[in-house]
Amino acid sequence: MHTVNVKVLMASTMCSPTQCYRYKDKITIITGGSSGIGRGCVEVFVKHGSKVVFCSNAPEEGRAVEAEMNKIGECYFIPCDVTQEKEIENVVQQTVEKYGRIDCLINNAGIHPPSLPIDEFSGDGFRKLLDINVVGYFLFAKHALPYLRKTAGNIINTSSLVAQMAQSMAVTYVATKGAITAFTKALAIDEAKYNVRVNSFSPGNVWTPLWEHFLKDYSETDRKKIEDDGKNASVLGRFGTPEECGLTCLYLAADATFCTGVDINLSGGAELGYGIKAANALV
Ligand SMILES: NC(=O)c1ccc[n+]([C@@H]2O[C@H](COP(=O)([O-])OP(=O)(O)OC[C@H]3O[C@@H](n4cnc5c(N)ncnc54)[C@H](O)[C@@H]3O)[C@@H](O)[C@H]2O)c1
Incomplete structure (x- = not known):
């Protein structure tokens, strides 16, 4: 039986008369933080007092976000292509050299290929997609975990509602997101002994x-x-909005200290109720 001091696991909330910091001085790495959902996560975590290291394969965009966010808090952009293991190791090493610890990793960088039937997707295209959307998450988790274990930290993976509901003309993308939801649960089991929590969230349609x-x-x-x-x-x-995604991640990181292996739908209820789905009724 584990004996855990829950107070130690919980992020301390520090409030001034005008602002509550729910993740004060925690060190967070966010992948794909230069745009969309990742950018929303950077903004929310910075506003809540976290020191954020974020990366993406869009350096110009990343530097612009870094300059904007440093007006309200502290963040640091590092260019990184998540298909390159050496670049991932560099982000982790630079974070530890700069801040001495890692409390949270948000794996988010991903792409969605154009809509096609299976006949028109290639094996090579699928392998490249797996490299970004799945292997990139795996490698970031692998290299950050030695540090997350020291802080009883947590990992949050951006999955997608399509992992549960699927999506037409997107077999390869849907397969990558199904993999992320399953990967999250498997890693949650293995890392529980270190008090590292591993959760995911599944956006429906978020405007990005x-x-x-x-x-x-x-x-x-x-x-x-x-x-x-x-x-x-x-x-x-x-x-949905990128800010709502950031707030969901903040909940998982700062407050959800008894949640691991959980997947939160962030979908405006897109999965509720019946709809017209039969192919011959949709013409
Ligand atoms: N927007 C939605 O409706 C939606 C819904 C469900 C899931 N998602 C998932 O959310 C995540 C973010 O999507 P978004 O909508 O914010 O997209 P976006 O295109 O706005 O942002 C994607 C980010 O990932 C980065 N990126 C892409 N390839 C990369 C690579 N090889 N190396 C490093 N960085 C890379 C981009 O530079 C960018 O910063 C993705 O994993 C996506 O699958 C999005």
Whole structure:
């Protein structure tokens, strides 16, 4: 039986008259932090007093976010392609050299290929996607864990609602997200003995540059329809925001000290109720 001092595991909340810091002085690494959901996580964690090291394969964008966030708190951008293990090790090493510890890793960098039937996806394309969306998460976890074990820290993996519900014309992407939800649960079992928690969250439709990129090849009318469908896919009738993703991660990191192996849906209820799904009824 473990004896755990829960007070030690909980992040101390420090409040001034104008601001509550829920992750004060904790050291967080966020991958894919230069855009969209990752950027939302950087902003929320910085605002709550965490010192954030974030990385992505978009250095210009990353430096711009770094400059903006350093006006409200402390963060540090390191360019890194998550398909390159040496670059991942560099992010972890630089974090430890700068701050001496790691409390939280948010694995988030990922891509969504264009919609295609299975006949048009290639084995090579799928392998490259696995490298970014799955192996990158695995390698970051592997290299950060020796430090996370020292702090009873935690890992948060960005999965997707499609891991549960699937998505048409996206077999390879859906497979990578299914892998992340399963990877999270398996790692949670192994790391429990070190009091390291491993959780994931599953966004439904969150408005980010990933969506803008996805829509860019459609006509204006089609874009409007896809955007409206994206909103109406949830019972709340809107897209989620990167800030809401950041707040979900903050909850998992700072407050959810008895949660491990958990996957939180962040979907506006997109998975609720029946819909018209039969292929012959959708024409
Ligand atoms: N937006 C959504 O509706 C949605 C829904 C479910 C899950 N997700 C997941 O959320 C995560 C973030 O998506 P987003 O919508 O914010 O997308 P985004 O395109 O806005 O951001 C992706 C980030 O990952 C980085 N990145 C991509 N490839 C990389 C690589 N090889 N090495 C390092 N960094 C890399 C990009 O530079 C960027 O910073 C992804 O894992 C995505 O699958 C998004």
